[in-house]
Amino acid sequence: MGAAVIVGASHAGVQAALSLRQSGWQDEIVLFSAETDHPYHRPPLSKAFLAGEKDAGQILLRSPDLYRDQQIDLRLGEPVEAIDRAGRFVTSKSGRQPYSTLLLATGSRARRLAAPGADLDGVFTLRSLRDSRAIKDALAAAGSVVIVGGGFIGLEVASTSAKLGRKTTVLEALPTLLSRALPPAVGDFLRSYHEGKGVRFRFGAQVAGFEGEGGRLRAVRLADGSTIAADMALVGIGGEADLDLAKDLGLRLSAGGIEVDAHGRTSAEGIYAMGDVAGFQNAFAPASMRLESVQNAVDQAKAAAAHICGGDAGLTAVPWFWTDQYDLKVQMAGIGRPGAVEILRGDPSTGAFTLLQLVDGRLIAAHSVNRAADHMMARRLIAERVPIDVAAAADAATPLAKAVLAEATTSRMATAGP
Amino acid sequence: MSESVTIIFEKRDGERIEVAARTGASVMETAVVNNVAGIEAECGGSCICATCHVYCDHVADGVLDEMSPIEDDMLDLAAAERRPSSRLSCQIRVGPALDRAVFVIPEAQF
Ligand SMILES: Cc1cc2nc3c(=O)[nH]c(=O)nc-3n(C[C@H](O)[C@H](O)[C@H](O)COP(=O)(O)OP(=O)(O)OC[C@H]3O[C@@H](n4cnc5c(N)ncnc54)[C@H](O)[C@@H]3O)c2cc1C
Ligand code: FES
Numbered sequence: 001m002g003a004a005v006i007v008g009a010s011h012a013g014v015q016a017a018l019s020l021r022q023s024g025w026q027d028e029i030v031l032f033s034a035e036t037d038h039p040y041h042r043p044p045l046s047k048a049f050l051a052g053e054k055d056a057g058q059i060l061l062r063s064p065d066l067y068r069d070q071q072i073d074l075r076l077g078e079p080v081e082a083i084d085r086a087g088r089f090v091t092s093k094s095g096r097q098p099y100s101t102l103l104l105a106t107g108s109r110a111r112r113l114a115a116p117g118a119d120l121d122g123v124f125t126l127r128s129l130r131d132s133r134a135i136k137d138a139l140a141a142a143g144s145v146v147i148v149g150g151g152f153i154g155l156e157v158a159s160t161s162a163k164l165g166r167k168t169t170v171l172e173a174l175p176t177l178l179s180r181a182l183p184p185a186v187g188d189f190l191r192s193y194h195e196g197k198g199v200r201f202r203f204g205a206q207v208a209g210f211e212g213e214g215g216r217l218r219a220v221r222l223a224d225g226s227t228i229a230a231d232m233a234l235v236g237i238g239g240e241a242d243l244d245l246a247k248d249l250g251l252r253l254s255a256g257g258i259e260v261d262a263h264g265r266t267s268a269e270g271i272y273a274m275g276d277v278a279g280f281q282n283a284f285a286p287a288s289m290r291l292e293s294v295q296n297a298v299d300q301a302k303a304a305a306a307h308i309c310g311g312d313a314g315l316t317a318v319p320w321f322w323t324d325q326y327d328l329k330v331q332m333a334g335i336g337r338p339g340a341v342e343i344l345r346g347d348p349s350t351g352a353f354t355l356l357q358l359v360d361g362r363l364i365a366a367h368s369v370n371r372a373a374d375h376m377m378a379r380r381l382i383a384e385r386v387p388i389d390v391a392a393a394a395d396a397a398t399p400l401a402k403a404v405l406a407e408a409t410t411s412r413m414a415t416a417g418p
Numbered sequence: 419m420s421e422s423v424t425i426i427f428e429k430r431d432g433e434r435i436e437v438a439a440r441t442g443a444s445v446m447e448t449a450v451v452n453n454v455a456g457i458e459a460e461c462g463g464s465c466i467c468a469t470c471h472v473y474c475d476h477v478a479d480g481v482l483d484e485m486s487p488i489e490d491d492m493l494d495l496a497a498a499e500r501r502p503s504s505r506l507s508c509q510i511r512v513g514p515a516l517d518r519a520v521f522v523i524p525e526a527q528f
Contacts, residue, residue, distance in 0.1 A: 041462030041463075043461070043462055043464065044462055044463075047464075048463070054463075057443075057447075057451065058443055058444075058447045058463075059462060060447075060450060060451060061450075061462075062450060062453075063450060063451055063452060063453035065453045066453050069453065294460060294461065294462075295460070298460055322461065322464060322466045324464055329464075329465070329466065329488055331466060370488065371491075372465075372466070372487075372488045372491035372492050373491035373494060373495070375466075376468075376491065376492065376494070376495035377495070380495075
């Protein structure tokens with residue numbers, strides 16, 4: 001066969017390497033990482049790590065010994081510089097590495113703001129452990145913090161900043177919070193929760209530039225001419241697929257990522273892609289999209305590894321995602337869409353509720369705040385596409401498992417209910 | 419300075435492995451750092467994936483942190499059978515009282 005070469009050693013790349021071994025891959029596995037840190041969990045970078053509740057040793061993805069035990073040749077601090085598709089080799093600082101199968105797991109990176117002063121000291125984006133370390137130091141010294149972009153990462157950093165007692169302002173270009181990712185009821189809940197913790201919001205705010213003194217950030221200037229004092233600013237305006245290597249390969253793209261099928265196959269024979277970098281028509285999504293989540297990275301990597309080793313299962317998992325802010329566990333199952341029928345389970349003013357979204361009487365998405373049981377059951381109900389009993393689903397005291405229309409109740413559902 | 423205690427993991431085949439655990443870390447983190455197979459921890463300790471499930475039959479009463487309602491909910495839907503001794507190892511903090519505690523790894527995490 002020949003080596004399997006994996007580019008990128010994060011949630012997707014590491015899982016692909018381990019799953020290749022589990023699926024019986026006998027040949028070499030070379031796992032290239034542009035980063036020098038041992039592969040780590042990315043979600044804590046805006047949460048427990050940033051808040052100082054966990055150190056770098058506590059967020060490792062796997063023990064460093066595991067790569068050795070599994071004969072995975074992990075090359076830290078060794079980015080792949082070029083790929084020769086015809087010759088089937090990649091080039092890094094140690095020369096040429098031939099491959100029989102190539103796995104692209106280069107992920108995404110933080111979008112930067114093209115505004116004057118964005119390169120001042122004190123203006124950050126957050127993607128890597130290195131970024132998070134720098135932001136953590138800056139937060140410790142900052143009096144006032146401005147977050148540009150009210151997305152998940154921005155709100156997580158805002159909650160850490162507010163918990164530390166920093167004066168925290170979130171600037172959002174749109175008129176409401178997270179309007180692309182969440183139904184308004186959930187976005188509005190998060191907004192008032194943050195406001196209750198002292199975070200200020202400016203909606204419809206356009207950043208015109210960053211103002212500094214001696215190279216250090218002092219204020220953020222808005223398009224309406226106003227300025228907000230800031231010792232630190234985090235630009236959290238979303239991510240974009242890292243296509244630096246892929247763009248010269250002539251691979252077909254989709255939704256801003258490398259187009260893949262349910263097996264992770266790209267348009268080129270022998271080349272797979274997975275995780276944040278892949279654009280994919282998930283069976284539970286209305287269109288092709290790039291899903292930026294740990295679950296998607298892990299499940300796509302498993303599906304690709306299985307296919308490379310001769311399996312044929314393909315990806316069938318329901319997408320899920322979470323965000324932690326303060327003491328809130330916000331969990332999302334499925335992909336929401338505008339125009340779906342919405343059912344509220346529970347009262348947002350109690351701090352625990354689930355917003356269900358139905359299309360054609362079937363559950364397509366569930367957004368839960370501090371209602372983990374709803375989330376876990378929703379993953380199953382979305383996967384099984386069973387018709388939902390709307391009245392039962394709207395009653396927070398009835399377990400969601402019981403909100404399935406009687407005639408559709410399969411033996412599996414019956415045993416799944418508490 | 420954090421001290422170290424000994425934690426024991428019992429694997430699916432019954433074999434027991436003793437590892438050094440740092441106090442203040444979670445039992446899940448202890449398993450990962452020590453390369454103990456069978457603790458997946460997909461969510462990295464956010465109490466949201468239930469792939470760090472362990473059985474705590476051999477742990478003395480009263481030494482584990484209380485279970486939160488969220489952990490309780492997540493355990494209901496863990497891949498392996500839920501038993502009275504089931505816990506999510508990312509929610510158990512290592513302290514001196516856990517010295518030589520045994521955590522049993524379940525059949526499946528997915
Ligand atoms: C701060 C933060 C918080 C998040 N919180 C959550 C959350 O709560 N829940 C959730 O589900 N998801 C969360 N996410 C998203 C999640 O982390 C990503 O979806 C996930 O990391 C995707 O994994 P990946 O392996 O596809 O890509 P990435 O994690 O982006 O990793 C790609 C890796 O490839 C490397 N690379 C790129 N080019 C090369 C090259 N040429 N050679 C070698 N290496 C290369 C990069 O340096 C990087 O290490 C969060 C992300 C961030 C940044
Ligand atoms: S690591 Fe995910 S629930 Fe424990």
